[in-house]
Amino acid sequence: MDISFIIVQFVSGLTMATLLFLVASGLTLIFGVGNVFNFAHGSFYMLGAYLAYQTVSAWYSNFWVAAFVACLGAGIVGMLAEFLFLRRIYGRAEEGGFQILLTYSFILVIDDIVKIIWGSEYKSILRPSGLRGSAEVLGITIPTYNLAIIGFGLAVVILAWLVLTRTRPGRIARATAIDREMMATMGVNVPLTMTLVFGIATALGGFAGALAAPLRSVTPGAGIEVIIDSLIVVVIGGMGNFWGAWLGSLILGEVIAFAVVIVPEWASVVSYVVMVLVLIFKPEGLFAPRSVGKV
Amino acid sequence: MGNRINYGEVVFWAVLFLGFGIIPLLKATSYQMMLASHCLLWGLFAVAFNMLWGITGMLSFGQALYYGLGAYGVGLMVRHVGAGWFLPGLGLGLVASVILSVIVGLLIIRVSGVFFTVLTLAFGQLAWQITFRWYDFTGGDDGIQGIIAPGFLSNRIVYYYATLIVVIASIWFLRRVSRSPMGVLLRCIRQNPTRVAFVGQSVRFTQLRIYVISSFFCTLAGGLMAGVDNSIHTDMLYWTTSGEVILMSVLGGIGQFFGPFLGAGVFVVIQDVVGAKTEYWPLFIGVLMMVIVLLFPRGLVGEFQALRARLKSLTQGNRGADETASGTAKPA
Amino acid sequence: MKPLLELQNLHKAFGGLRVTSDVSFSVMPGDITAIIGPNGAGKTTLFNQITGFLSPDKGRIVFQGEDITGLSRQEIVTRGMGRAFQITSIFPEETVLENVRIACLSMRKEALRPFRHISRFKEATDKAYSILESLGLHTQADRFAFELAHGDQKLLDIGIALGLEPKLLLLDEPTAGMSPEERQLTRDLIRRLWKEFNLTLVFIEHDMDTVFGIAQTVRVLQLGRLLAEGTPDEIRGNPEVITAYLGEEVQ
Numbered sequence: 001m002d003i004s005f006i007i008v009q010f011v012s013g014l015t016m017a018t019l020l021f022l023v024a025s026g027l028t029l030i031f032g033v034g035n036v037f038n039f040a041h042g043s044f045y046m047l048g049a050y051l052a053y054q055t056v057s058a059w060y061s062n063f064w065v066a067a068f069v070a071c072l073g074a075g076i077v078g079m080l081a082e083f084l085f086l087r088r089i090y091g092r093a094e095e096g097g098f099q100i101l102l103t104y105s106f107i108l109v110i111d112d113i114v115k116i117i118w119g120s121e122y123k124s125i126l127r128p129s130g131l132r133g134s135a136e137v138l139g140i141t142i143p144t145y146n147l148a149i150i151g152f153g154l155a156v157v158i159l160a161w162l163v164l165t166r167t168r169p170g171r172i173a174r175a176t177a178i179d180r181e182m183m184a185t186m187g188v189n190v191p192l193t194m195t196l197v198f199g200i201a202t203a204l205g206g207f208a209g210a211l212a213a214p215l216r217s218v219t220p221g222a223g224i225e226v227i228i229d230s231l232i233v234v235v236i237g238g239m240g241n242f243w244g245a246w247l248g249s250l251i252l253g254e255v256i257a258f259a260v261v262i263v264p265e266w267a268s269v270v271s272y273v274v275m276v277l278v279l280i281f282k283p284e285g286l287f288a289p290r291s292v293g294k295v
Numbered sequence: 296m297g298n299r300i301n302y303g304e305v306v307f308w309a310v311l312f313l314g315f316g317i318i319p320l321l322k323a324t325s326y327q328m329m330l331a332s333h334c335l336l337w338g339l340f341a342v343a344f345n346m347l348w349g350i351t352g353m354l355s356f357g358q359a360l361y362y363g364l365g366a367y368g369v370g371l372m373v374r375h376v377g378a379g380w381f382l383p384g385l386g387l388g389l390v391a392s393v394i395l396s397v398i399v400g401l402l403i404i405r406v407s408g409v410f411f412t413v414l415t416l417a418f419g420q421l422a423w424q425i426t427f428r429w430y431d432f433t434g435g436d437d438g439i440q441g442i443i444a445p446g447f448l449s450n451r452i453v454y455y456y457a458t459l460i461v462v463i464a465s466i467w468f469l470r471r472v473s474r475s476p477m478g479v480l481l482r483c484i485r486q487n488p489t490r491v492a493f494v495g496q497s498v499r500f501t502q503l504r505i506y507v508i509s510s511f512f513c514t515l516a517g518g519l520m521a522g523v524d525n526s527i528h529t530d531m532l533y534w535t536t537s538g539e540v541i542l543m544s545v546l547g548g549i550g551q552f553f554g555p556f557l558g559a560g561v562f563v564v565i566q567d568v569v570g571a572k573t574e575y576w577p578l579f580i581g582v583l584m585m586v587i588v589l590l591f592p593r594g595l596v597g598e599f600q601a602l603r604a605r606l607k608s609l610t611q612g613n614r615g616a617d618e619t620a621s622g623t624a625k626p627a
Numbered sequence: 628m629k630p631l632l633e634l635q636n637l638h639k640a641f642g643g644l645r646v647t648s649d650v651s652f653s654v655m656p657g658d659i660t661a662i663i664g665p666n667g668a669g670k671t672t673l674f675n676q677i678t679g680f681l682s683p684d685k686g687r688i689v690f691q692g693e694d695i696t697g698l699s700r701q702e703i704v705t706r707g708m709g710r711a712f713q714i715t716s717i718f719p720e721e722t723v724l725e726n727v728r729i730a731c732l733s734m735r736k737e738a739l740r741p742f743r744h745i746s747r748f749k750e751a752t753d754k755a756y757s758i759l760e761s762l763g764l765h766t767q768a769d770r771f772a773f774e775l776a777h778g779d780q781k782l783l784d785i786g787i788a789l790g791l792e793p794k795l796l797l798l799d800e801p802t803a804g805m806s807p808e809e810r811q812l813t814r815d816l817i818r819r820l821w822k823e824f825n826l827t828l829v830f831i832e833h834d835m836d837t838v839f840g841i842a843q844t845v846r847v848l849q850l851g852r853l854l855a856e857g858t859p860d861e862i863r864g865n866p867e868v869i870t871a872y873l874g875e876e877v878q
Contacts, residue, residue: 037409088589097354100412101545102588104538108581116575228420231413239410265428272421276402279414283405476732476748477741479725483718490716493678494730495704495791496738504739 004140009257015146015215017253018153022208023226024233024245025160026201032240033177033197036086036099040106041205042227044074047110048206049213049222050118056125063128067210074206075199081106082198087191107223115220123218149211156204157246164242173197177240229256232275238285247286303596307553311466315459319452328455330567332523334560335462336516341543341555342466343512348541349549350473351505352485354412356537357419360399361392361510363532365517367426370439370527375432379445385518392514393507400506404499407488416534423532438528442521458519465512466556472508473552481505535577542580545587548594557595629692631656631795631827632677637686639669639676639851646672647683648851654795654844659821659828661842665871668848670831671713674797678710679703690795705734709793711784713800713831719773723764726772726783728755730790758789761823762816778809782816789824798830802837814840839863847871 027041048070055066085106089098126132131145164170176183176193184190209222216222233252237244252271259270278286318331340362347353368388372380403414426433433439448454472478480501483491488498521527530536539562547558565583570576591598630653639647646669654660662670675681677688679700688696695703704710718726731751732738746752759765762782767775772783781801788796801817802810814837821828832838838845838859845862847854855868862868 031409037413085585085589097348097352097412098588098592100354100356100409101541101584104541105581105584105588108538108577108584112575112578112581116578228417231417235413235417239413269421269424269428272417272424275417276421279402283402284410471744472741474744475741476729476738476743476745479721479729479745480738482721483729486718486720487716490712490718490787492700493704493710493716494733494738494787495701496733497699497701501739504741508741 007138007140008142009261010254011142011146011150013254013257014150014250015253016256017249018149019208019212020226020229020233020253021153021246021249022156022211023205024230024237024249025156025242026204027230027234028237028240028242028245029173029197029201029204031234032242033173034090034194037103037239038198038201039100039103039227040081040110040223041103041202041230042223042225043107043110044078044202044205044223045209045212045226046114046218046220046223047077048074048209049218050114050123050209051206052210052213053118053123053125053218057123063125063214066125067207070210071203071207074209075203077110078202078205079195079199081202082195086198087194090194107227111220111223118220120220125213125218127214145214149215152211160242169196229271232271234285235275236278236285238287241285241287244285244287303551303553303600307556311459311463319455325451328451329523330563332455332458333520333563335458336520336523337540337543337559337563338556339462339465340513340516341540341547341559342469342552343509343516344540345544345549345552345555346469346473346481346505346509349544349551349555350478350485351481351502353407353502353506354541355415355506355509356412356534356541357415357417358510358513358540359532359534359536360415360419360422361396361513362517362520362536362540363422363426363527363529364388364392364395365514365519366521366527366531367433367439368514369518369521370442371433373442374434374439378441378443381442381444381448381522385515388514388518389511392510396507396510397503400503400510404502404506416537419532419534419537423529423534426532427529433529436529438526440526442525442527444522448522454522458523461515461519465515469508469512470552477501477504539580542584542587545584545592545594548596548598550593551596551600554594554596561595628655630654630689631658631691632829633687633689634677635687635689637673637676637683637688639672639681639683645851647676650686650848650851650853652846652853652856654827654829656794656827657825658844659842660830660844660846661838662829662831662846662848663833663838664848664854667850669851670848671799672851673848674710674799674831678708678797704791704793707792707794708797709788709791709795710797711781711788711799711801713803715777715780715784717772717780717783717787719771721772722769723759723772723775723783724752724755724768727758727786727790728752730787731755731758734791755790758786761789761820762786778805778813781805781813785820789820792824793826795827795829796824798828800831800833802832802834810834810837813837817841 023041023045027038030036030038030041051070051073052066055061055069056063085102086099089102127145131148134141134143135147164174172183172188173193176188176190180190229252233245233248236251237246237248251274255274256267256271259267263270315331315335319328323331340358344355344358347355347358365385365388368391369381369384372384372387399418403411403418406414427435429435443449444454448457480491480496484498484501491498517531543558543562544555545558546562547556548554566576569579573579587594593601633653635651637647637650638645650673662673664670672681676683679695679698679702682697686696687694690703690706690708693706695706718729721729728745728751729738731754732748735751737748737751740748756765756768759768762785764779764782764786767779772780775783785798785801798817802813805813817828818841820826842859844856845859846856847862847868849871854871855862855865857865
């Protein structure tokens with residue numbers, strides 16, 4: 001394996017990591033702020049991919065318009081799901097378990113509705129014009145679209161970090177994560193905050209789906225694959241932790257990228273092996289500042 | 296409470312013994328007997344699963360791992376060793392189940408709540424991935440066909456009664472567990488784990504024990520199912536299988552020991568009636584799950600008990616209707 | 628006579644905040660000790676360290692002549708240290724009897740028996756009933772714990788602790804949230820339980836009538852350190868305590 005090959009795989013791992021991070025960070029955000037584990041998060045990713053496909057293929061629209069539609073559509077559906085359903089079971093005694101069931105039922109419903117609308121055959125869309133070529137970096141050929149995705153990922157990380165730490169809504173969201181009741185007594189509209197957080201997180205997922213659509217074929221099963229990978233990411237990184245999600249995505253993206261060439265048949269198993277290793281040595285994830293899940 | 300006779304329980308055992316016992320005598324078709332076997336085995340699977348969730352408060356999204364292990368224990372033996380190795384395969388699956396559940400359990404009981412659920416799901420999917428990918432050994436997506444129990448068990452009526460006996464014995468055993476000191480301790484863990492530590496019991500160790508016990512019976516159900524369907528498939532390990540057993544449990548009522556068994560029966564029948572008519576079965580069960588979670592969280596048995604308590608207090612002009620209703624709907 | 632419980636130079640800090648600093652005292656068998664101090668003095672944190680809920684940063688905890696520092700909660704409990712909680716800690720969806728019986732079973736190492744019906748554990752069941760009788764809860768034995776009145780739930784919490792037949796019983800604000808009449812009843816009850824079960828008691832309390840009514844020794848905590856200790860009369864007359872704490876409460 002020569003060095004240029006390693007770099008190519010590394011970039012492909014970074015691309016995967018970025019897409020994963022867009023999904024996992026949303027998952028983490030919802031979990032951190034609302035203590036809800038959204039099993040259906042992958043379905044919003046898938047929904048985003050289909051919306052992008054629809055916009056590009058049916059309306060011959062520009063890819064970036066499509067990505068925007070995907071973002072908006074997934075976000076709106078996400079907010080509706082939170083507002084109409086999830087909100088009704090906050091604070092129940094069996095909260096944790098029933099939230100999981102509810103978001104699980106979202107998967108079944110969203111996946112099937114997508115199947116009804118778009119059918120179950122594979123769909124694909126072209127890379128956006130201007131990003132179909134490759135770039136030469138140190139004599140190594142790398143698709144420009146991958147570089148663009150990585151760039152977007154970085155931008156989102158920085159933007160999200162700025163929003164969370166520097167803006168008032170961001171600080172409110174973080175404070176709500178720590179003490180919901182306190183924020184409620186301080187006049188913060190906690191339910192609205194939750195709905196918005198849900199919307200932002202699902203919009204991020206939808207955006208990731210749109211970005212991924214030109215790279216992978218769009219299928220109704222895409223959501224489940226992504227949610228399982230994101231799940232591994234949050235287990236590795238530590239649930240509810242933004243930087244943990246980032247690190248976890250990076251580790252998993254690279255591991256898969258190299259496993260695909262070293263043990264092609266078993267690449268998907270390798271990612272679990274990483275998770276098990278982390279579990280053995282740090283059951284609460286690599287980043288676990290809060291003591292979570294302790295009895 | 297106390298030593299009063301629980302009529303619901305009497306009805307349950309009567310249905311189990313007599314209702315399921317006479318099905319083969321009624322000239323049931325082999326399809327109807329298969330449905331009945333499905334009710335029994337899914338029922339056992341759901342009751343075993345609910346020992347974890349409804350009783351102990353540990354929601355596992357990965358019990359399909361053990362269910363599939365039972366099926367593949369049998370299937371792999373039959374495929375690689377010989378058709379006569381059905382029962383040794385079942386035994387091997389059960390042994391493997393205990394070993395695996397101890398190892399996995401030790402890894403995952405260190406966290407609780409949603410974290411526990413996520414980890415069970417991850418381990419379940421790992422098992423599914425391995426089975427799916429290892430084509431040469433497991434047959435991958437093709438599954439394994441032609442699994443028929445050997446000797447006198449190959450007669451489907453005999454196999455049906457064997458299944459019935461095993462299911463009755465298993466549920467009886469689990470019922471004993473749920474009413475033993477350990478069963479009470481499990482419920483205490485769900486309600487107040489901190490206090491359990493302060494009565495001198497290890498929460499984790501107790502959780503591990505019930506995880507192993509529950510997994511054992513999930514494996515048993517899966518192994519017997521291989522003989523009912525005569526074939527197995529990787530879907531038995533997939534997370535939707537874990538999801539189905541969860542749905543059965545909430546449908547029947549997780550607060551009651553027997554609720555999941557009823558839920559499994561109702562689910563199997565719905566699946567038979569509706570599943571054949573629509574290709575959008577997942578959509579249907581998704582909506583069903585939403586309706587139960589949002590509107591009838593106590594499930595069939597729980598809502599029935601609450602309703603009965605309410606009627607009773609209405610006829611007696613009792614003002615504490617709500618109190619009685621919530622009181623009797625608590626776990627028995 | 629050897630002390631039953633001995634704290635030696637306990638230190639505990641949360642971040643930069645010292646919640647326990649250099650606390651040492653010993654409790655003789657049969658004592659009734661009250662721990663008082665303003666809110667935030669570190670009383671509950673001290674309890675948490677004694678019972679193994681938290682481990683101290685420095686110092687030793689000796690119980691019945693053995694070092695129990697750093698042992699788990701279960702181990703400490705099984706050595707004969709019971710605890711009732713400030714915020715009532717019971718099993719709400721179990722019956723009153725079951726709440727106490729599980730502790731009695733645990734004490735007999737029968738709590739993990741998986742097969743025999745729980746009511747057939749005669750000895751534990753009888754013991755649980757007798758504890759309920761001592762607490763006056765036996766008439767409600769078959770009710771669910773969540774149905775009990777607040778005061779009765781507090782008693783049940785104590786009942787669970789008694790089920791372990793502890794030598795040392797720690798009570799965290801046993802009369803919190805009670806009316807003056809209920810407090811009087813609880814005081815009488817605590818004194819009676821102390822005699823009946825041969826207990827050594829350490830309790831945290833804000834209600835001064837309770838403190839001076841039943842304690843033999845009073846220890847005052849302030850900002851994590853032991854400010855004063857002595858008989859109730861000595862504490863009453865201690866000028867430091869009066870300025871630091873009693874001043875506002877007693878007059």
